Amino acid sequence: MSKQIFLTSAQISRWAGVTVRRVQILMAERGVTAVKGQGYPASDVIRALYLRRHELQTKASAAAAGDARLKNAQADLRQLDLEQRRGQLVAIDAVDNVVRSAIVAHCAALDAAPVRLSTEVANKDARECLRVLRPAFRDLRQGLADSLSAVARSLEAEIRRRDRRGKS
Amino acid sequence: MIPVDDVLELLADLLAGHGRLLDDMVDRIAARITPEMTAAEIEAEMKLETQRAGVELDDLLAASRAELARRSVDD
Numbered sequence: 001m002s003k004q005i006f007l008t009s010a011q012i013s014r015w016a017g018v019t020v021r022r023v024q025i026l027m028a029e030r031g032v033t034a035v036k037g038q039g040y041p042a043s044d045v046i047r048a049l050y051l052r053r054h055e056l057q058t059k060a061s062a063a064a065a066g067d068a069r070l071k072n073a074q075a076d077l078r079q080l081d082l083e084q085r086r087g088q089l090v091a092i093d094a095v096d097n098v099v100r101s102a103i104v105a106h107c108a109a110l111d112a113a114p115v116r117l118s119t120e121v122a123n124k125d126a127r128e129c130l131r132v133l134r135p136a137f138r139d140l141r142q143g144l145a146d147s148l149s150a151v152a153r154s155l156e157a158e159i160r161r162r163d164r165r166g167k168s
Numbered sequence: 169m170i171p172v173d174d175v176l177e178l179l180a181d182l183l184a185g186h187g188r189l190l191d192d193m194v195d196r197i198a199a200r201i202t203p204e205m206t207a208a209e210i211e212a213e214m215k216l217e218t219q220r221a222g223v224e225l226d227d228l229l230a231a232s233r234a235e236l237a238r239r240s241v242d243d
Binding site (some may be wrong): 088089090091092095096099100103106107110111113114115117118119121122123124125126127129130133134137138140141144145148151152155156159 | 170171175176179183187190191229236237
């Protein structure tokens with residue numbers, strides 16, 4: 001019969017590279033009990049340390065796999081977001097051109113307003129002037145609003161067309 | 169390229185800003201005009217104001233363009 005070898009907490013601590021306290025907790029967790037005056041049975045200690053190392057490695061590889069899955073999911077989300085945004089994007093130059101056209105037409109109407117309205121407000125007091133001018137300039141503003149609404153509708157229609165093309 | 173929602177928001181802002189400018193302009197014109205003024209004098213006063221409104225609209229448009237550029241997205 002081979003002689004049983006015992007190891008003290010301090011010996012295991014030096015060997016395994018963990019604190020004495022950690023050794024005691026680990027042995028208690030694994031159900032390894034110390035024999036008074038001798039220490040822990042070496043065979044039980046080796047089995048406990050082996051199992052602990054195996055568990056740590058399993059945990060580390062599971063964490064690494066989890067990280068990889070998370071990174072893949074984040075990359076997929078970024079790609080999805082980019083694709084969605086691409087479908088909702090319009091060219092700045094195109095927007096600029098149509099808005100500019102609407103503004104130019106509006107400014108022409110604004111410039112023509114004094115000639116048209118000056119005779120209408122002649123010989124009138126401030127209150128009567130406002131009664132003439134407010135609706136006149138409200139109409140002008142509405143003209144610009146209609147033009148910009150048409151711009152907005154055409155942009156939305158373009159997005160819907162693209163969306164339909166993407167789905168088909 | 170720019171998200172279409174941003175364009176719509178900026179167009180709405182532009183229109184709202186210009187609406188306020190026109191309201192102020194009308195108030196200024198009405199405050200300056202008197203019953204004694206001739207049509208030509210009124211026309212001159214109104215021209216000054218509409219030109220000013222045009223310049224202010226240009227400023228609004230420039231600000232909108234700058235905002236469009238700021239919100240642009242690489243495609």
